[in-house]
Amino acid sequence: MPTRALPLALLLFACVAVGCSSKYPPGAIVGASGEYLKPKFDEREWKTVNQREAKNVSVTENVPKNQSRNKWIESIGGGFRSYAANADVGVEAQKLREGLTDRCPAHQWFVHRNSPADTVVEWRIEKCEGHPDQTEIRRYLAGRTGVYSIAYVKKGPPLEWAERQRWITLLSQATLEDLPQK
Secondary structure, three states: OOOOHHHHHHHHHHHHHHOOOOOOOOOOEEOOOOEEEEOOOOOOOEEEEEEEEEOOEEEEEEEEOOOOOOOOOEEEEEEEEEOOOOOOHHHHHHHHHHHHHHHOOOOEEEEEEEOOOEEEEEEEEOOEOOEOOEEEEEEEEEOOOEEEEEEEEEEOOOOOHHHHHHHHHHHHOOEEEEOOOO
8 A cells, every 4th residue: 555545544543433523515615714715515415525634724625416537527626735824815816826937838718806815816727748628617715814715617618608607606605604602
């Protein structure tokens, strides 16, 4: 077993042996100190296919019920990155754009909303070697201890105007929440 897979295998074993239950709602993007980003889904049934937490970072992926983690057309996912001070959504958006430029220099990039605490960007790639044609709309939101991101991704042709607006609205309705105090 590769060494990278060993910690995941141990975590899965522990979940089976002891039992796993999340204190967060389905699809939540977990932050720090009980804070999380609660996504807003469309009318379809979605399922969480990946949720990982590590020190200062988390990742969550959701797909429609009839799709899987390995075979999907649409995905809603996101993450959290902790910052000791000065959580900056602009820095996170710039990191995404730089990584995208390295992989797919001919990408399209749009900024739908830009403020220090809440930014929405969209990118589109076509004919990028090793990557399917796809569109992503991503929202960055500053939390108390870091930056959250939530994104809708769809493989295939470009999004129609109405579909784009619907997902910008749904991503904008994701809310920062806190776990109830015990």
